[in-house]
Amino acid sequence: MVITLGFLPEPLALITDNHILRPATLAAGLSVALLASAAHEQPDTLLLESVEVVATGPIAPITRRDGSILFTDKALDHTVRTMGEADMLRLVSLAAGASSASDYTSGPTFDGSSWGNNTIIAGGMPVIFPYHFGGIYSALNSAIYPRAELFKSIHPADHPDVLGAVTSLSTPAVTDAAKAEINVGMTASSAAIQMPVSPRLTIEAAVRASYISLLYGGMLGGKSTDVDYNFEDVDVVARWTPDAANTISATLHYNGDRLDYNDKNYGMTTRLHWRNAGGAVTWDHRSSIISHTHTAFVTSLDNRLSLDITDVSVGVPASTLSAGINGQFNHDNADCLSSPLQWKAGYSVEYNSFMPQSASVEGLGEETKATPRRNSSASGRAWGTLRWLISDAISADLGLALTAYGAQGGYFTFLPSPRMTFNFTVPWGTTATIHAGRYVQCIHFLGMSEIGLASNFRMGASAAVPPQSAWNFATTLSHTLRDTGLSIAADIYYKIIDRDAEYNGAVLDLLDNTYRDIDHVAVTHGYNTGASLTLRGFRGPVAWWIAYGFGTARRRYPATKGWINASSDMGHSLTACASWPINSHWTVNGQFSLASGRVYTPVECIYIVGERIVTQYGRRNSARFPLYHRLDMGVSYTFRTGGHRLPLEHSVNLSVLNIYAHSNVELQSWNVNMVTGRYYLRQVSSLYRAMPSLSYTIKFSLSECSF
Amino acid sequence: MKRLSLAMLPVLAAACTDTSSGPSSPAPLTIEGHIDSEGYVSVLLTSSIIPSDEGGPLADAVIRWGKVSLSDGETTVILTGGPDRNYVPPYRYFNHSMEGKPGRTYTITAEYEGRKATSTCTMPSPTPIDSLTAGRVEGNDTLRTVTVHFTAPDDCPAYYHLSTRALGIDPRYYPAMLGCVIASTPGENISLPAYRGKHFSATADFSPQWPEGCTAMVKLERVSEEVYRFWDAYNNMVLFGGSQFTETPESLPGNVSGGYGVWSAQGTDVMSIRLQ
Numbered sequence A: 001m002v003i004t005l006g007f008l009p010e011p012l013a014l015i016t017d018n019h020i021l022r023p024a025t026l027a028a029g030l031s032v033a034l035l036a037s038a039a040h041e042q043p044d045t046l047l048l049e050s051v052e053v054v055a056t057g058p059i060a061p062i063t064r065r066d067g068s069i070l071f072t073d074k075a076l077d078h079t080v081r082t083m084g085e086a087d088m089l090r091l092v093s094l095a096a097g098a099s100s101a102s103d104y105t106s107g108p109t110f111d112g113s114s115w116g117n118n119t120i121i122a123g124g125m126p127v128i129f130p131y132h133f134g135g136i137y138s139a140l141n142s143a144i145y146p147r148a149e150l151f152k153s154i155h156p157a158d159h160p161d162v163l164g165a166v167t168s169l170s171t172p173a174v175t176d177a178a179k180a181e182i183n184v185g186m187t188a189s190s191a192a193i194q195m196p197v198s199p200r201l202t203i204e205a206a207v208r209a210s211y212i213s214l215l216y217g218g219m220l221g222g223k224s225t226d227v228d229y230n231f232e233d234v235d236v237v238a239r240w241t242p243d244a245a246n247t248i249s250a251t252l253h254y255n256g257d258r259l260d261y262n263d264k265n266y267g268m269t270t271r272l273h274w275r276n277a278g279g280a281v282t283w284d285h286r287s288s289i290i291s292h293t294h295t296a297f298v299t300s301l302d303n304r305l306s307l308d309i310t311d312v313s314v315g316v317p318a319s320t321l322s323a324g325i326n327g328q329f330n331h332d333n334a335d336c337l338s339s340p341l342q343w344k345a346g347y348s349v350e351y352n353s354f355m356p357q358s359a360s361v362e363g364l365g366e367e368t369k370a371t372p373r374r375n376s377s378a379s380g381r382a383w384g385t386l387r388w389l390i391s392d393a394i395s396a397d398l399g400l401a402l403t404a405y406g407a408q409g410g411y412f413t414f415l416p417s418p419r420m421t422f423n424f425t426v427p428w429g430t431t432a433t434i435h436a437g438r439y440v441q442c443i444h445f446l447g448m449s450e451i452g453l454a455s456n457f458r459m460g461a462s463a464a465v466p467p468q469s470a471w472n473f474a475t476t477l478s479h480t481l482r483d484t485g486l487s488i489a490a491d492i493y494y495k496i497i498d499r500d501a502e503y504n505g506a507v508l509d510l511l512d513n514t515y516r517d518i519d520h521v522a523v524t525h526g527y528n529t530g531a532s533l534t535l536r537g538f539r540g541p542v543a544w545w546i547a548y549g550f551g552t553a554r555r556r557y558p559a560t561k562g563w564i565n566a567s568s569d570m571g572h573s574l575t576a577c578a579s580w581p582i583n584s585h586w587t588v589n590g591q592f593s594l595a596s597g598r599v600y601t602p603v604e605c606i607y608i609v610g611e612r613i614v615t616q617y618g619r620r621n622s623a624r625f626p627l628y629h630r631l632d633m634g635v636s637y638t639f640r641t642g643g644h645r646l647p648l649e650h651s652v653n654l655s656v657l658n659i660y661a662h663s664n665v666e667l668q669s670w671n672v673n674m675v676t677g678r679y680y681l682r683q684v685s686s687l688y689r690a691m692p693s694l695s696y697t698i699k700f701s702l703s704e705c706s707f
Numbered sequence B: 001m002k003r004l005s006l007a008m009l010p011v012l013a014a015a016c017t018d019t020s021s022g023p024s025s026p027a028p029l030t031i032e033g034h035i036d037s038e039g040y041v042s043v044l045l046t047s048s049i050i051p052s053d054e055g056g057p058l059a060d061a062v063i064r065w066g067k068v069s070l071s072d073g074e075t076t077v078i079l080t081g082g083p084d085r086n087y088v089p090p091y092r093y094f095n096h097s098m099e100g101k102p103g104r105t106y107t108i109t110a111e112y113e114g115r116k117a118t119s120t121c122t123m124p125s126p127t128p129i130d131s132l133t134a135g136r137v138e139g140n141d142t143l144r145t146v147t148v149h150f151t152a153p154d155d156c157p158a159y160y161h162l163s164t165r166a167l168g169i170d171p172r173y174y175p176a177m178l179g180c181v182i183a184s185t186p187g188e189n190i191s192l193p194a195y196r197g198k199h200f201s202a203t204a205d206f207s208p209q210w211p212e213g214c215t216a217m218v219k220l221e222r223v224s225e226e227v228y229r230f231w232d233a234y235n236n237m238v239l240f241g242g243s244q245f246t247e248t249p250e251s252l253p254g255n256v257s258g259g260y261g262v263w264s265a266q267g268t269d270v271m272s273i274r275l276q
Helices: A010-015 A073-077 A088-092 A212-220 A507-511 B002-017 B225-240
Strands: A033-036 A048-052 A069-071 A119-122 A125-127 A147-151 A166-170 A179-184 A188-198 A201-210 A225-243 A246-263 A268-285 A290-309 A312-331 A341-355 A360-362 A375-389 A394-407 A411-426 A430-441 A443-446 A457-460 A468-481 A486-503 A521-539 A542-556 A571-581 A586-595 A603-609 A612-617 A628-641 A648-657 A665-673 A678-685 A691-701 B029-036 B041-047 B067-071 B076-078 B080-083 B091-095 B105-112 B115-122 B129-137 B140-151 B158-167 B174-183 B189-193 B215-223 B259-274
Touching: A069 A088, A073 A088, A088 A147, A088 A166, A125 A246, A125 A268, A125 A290, A212 A225, A290 B225, A312 A457, A312 A507, A341 A457, A375 A457, A443 A486, A486 A542, A507 B225, A603 B029, A603 B041, A603 B259, A612 A665, A612 B225, B029 B105, B029 B115, B029 B215, B041 B067, B041 B105, B105 B259, B129 B215, B129 B259, B140 B215, B140 B259, B158 B225, B158 B259, B174 B189, B174 B225, B215 B225, B225 B259
Parallel strands: A119 A166, B029 B259, B115 B259
Antiparallel strands: A033 A048, A069 A147, A119 A125, A147 A166, A179 A188, A179 A691, A188 A201, A201 A225, A225 A246, A246 A268, A268 A290, A290 A312, A312 A341, A312 A360, A341 A375, A375 A394, A394 A411, A411 A430, A430 A468, A443 A457, A468 A486, A486 A521, A521 A542, A542 A571, A571 A586, A586 A628, A603 A612, A628 A648, A648 A691, A665 A678, B029 B041, B041 B091, B067 B076, B067 B105, B080 B091, B105 B115, B129 B140, B140 B189, B158 B174, B158 B215, B215 B259
């Protein structure tokens, strides 16, 4: 049985997590949610076996003491739906410090790091490319994963080692009643069910299929472009609690996407197909002495980019397979918890296998088929964190991770990653964090696209392209004005980037029978720096939050003098969200995004060779597209039917993306009008221009039934 | 041909009236030229354009009164300019008094309104074409494939570029689609598909294969490594530059100092085949 509370004050929200409650952190007067063993339960007594605090809400993201940001299902319910879908990863992309200046990019970048520097974990399983095209929404169903934690520049030692952000999606800890949800939208429909099969076994499953082209085909295309796109995804989570001390959960995910894009201007059709598949099993053991958690996972991504130009067809496939096991030990002894020193330690072992991108050509006389060679790498990592409670107001986390990495071909390296975090709690409800740490990343995520498309590929570090590393320095500050309910969170970061890898090859290079991907990788160095500010509050029933971020990312390339803006250079980014529940039926929400245009390489001049316009480029990434801005609005109507026998909650949601149809430029090129003999600038703007969507959701919960 | 003429009408008209005293901005010159072994020089000299967001006439690129000279290290000749509808832009510089000879180093110099561009290239020995073979296109009775066969020379690596022309259809040779290859091993037998080039007036139904009944002319050009790199990058731009999924903002690696484009002194061999 779980007793769930409503919204709780900010300090609790800052320090709570969804694992074992630490009594020392309970505030006075706090109520708790109890997890009881049904076998021992009597009507008026409960055997307390573990304690879990569940804070439901608030609507805005919560910045926690360690600088991480928590997103809950309540926030998701009050955010504008994207084409009828409420998506947790899309909500995460609205956080301060996230870039939002493009509708074509798949997923955001955080604090200046590139798309390949982020990782998303769902139920313990890394999902390599968890986006549907253009990042319209993720491939992970938010009905299964209604909770997300975002770690930007400060990562705990137990997190995977990446230079960017870690987003961890999780399912509710306990499901004590059957729930079902059906969502019918204009782009896709889904069904989700949560079922306690027995007192100890719960299964959750969601399946979604799209029909985007059927309804939106005409809108997605343009004067000279046609788009055909469909996908499906499946998520399954099972949780078994054999006894009070142990929980075993299993996670499965699959998504398949198929995009065909025809550009009549160039007589070319581009096909991009990708598929994620994977699973994880986690064993969580709680004890009065040492608690431990272990996860085994396997995850894969297969993608294929095909380019059809008249009779010629070029196919570029690539694939990645990763498998591993990781674990964590916490010293949760009651004596330890009151001790000024607490520790955590863990390990991870991972194996990665890559099929590098290669090209096969048809239609050019003799068919050529590439024969790429699969290469592999492995890593082992041990880490430990010591928490020193210096005083009631100050604590320090001192951590060290040691990574041993080896790759096919005899490459081996040893990578230490020390980390240090100081946490302060001062009077007036203010918390602060100061962090310094080294981060390493042994897997590179590269590709010809600069906007993180599924056509990109992964490659293990090697002697030619060593592991990336960064020194992160960050500080966060959080304060709540209790009388007003206004919360302020701010952070500043500076990252020194070493050996950031970037692919600089062209498609035709793939046709060279001496092609090696490592020959087309540039290793760069640089820095990211920036700051962000988040305000959130309430005015009557209206909940709002504003996130502003500024960031700059610079790189030095081997053959170029001076600093170059990285593709992930954010500039300014502002997001303002508001939700107004007018009454028990109607809710209106809105979301405004304003950001510096994405960086691009400007054209210095154009000239004619071979009867074609040829572009001479200027300094890389030295220009920006025009300012990006758009307003999304949504309104939902909720009503109930069925009484007590079969209570159903119905929601009808209407949302419009980019309600004033601003043309946000995504791409531009110079073309020639054959009739007039004039050259002209062709700008391709975002797909989202006054794009409406309608969805209908039915929810059912057995706990609300009475018979 | 008809489509090309119509498309180029505004450019031709501008060229004839020569309203351009040249571009007013100091945009670099562009040289696209070559001299073949046992052939003569041909150069397209244009001005690059610093584009404005409002666009503009392509005619701004045409240069009619440029001074173009060619030197073989011993003799320098001045090229004559004149309209030529077979090219885009339709103005060409040429000279028939200096014949291309393998082993010589040719320097092209172009000057116009204070701007100067130059390029130097040594002509390699030509590699003879062993044969051309034709084949059918699967599923299409009206198109044919052509393959060029030759033997790699002793002084490898050797760099090659193909130009092709469909006699009676194309007014001149065009850079062939995917027409670049490197010969690495002396004596190696090399077979390379010879495709038609996709040029300015190509329509959406353009096919790189050859129409049945035409005469396919293939010119095998042995070029310097610099020229090879240029055409290889050019091929990539033509084929994949329109894709947002693969385009990378890289300029073409030309070999012209003070300007853009490519100048090639090339050892050439030509063969034709009638496609039944």
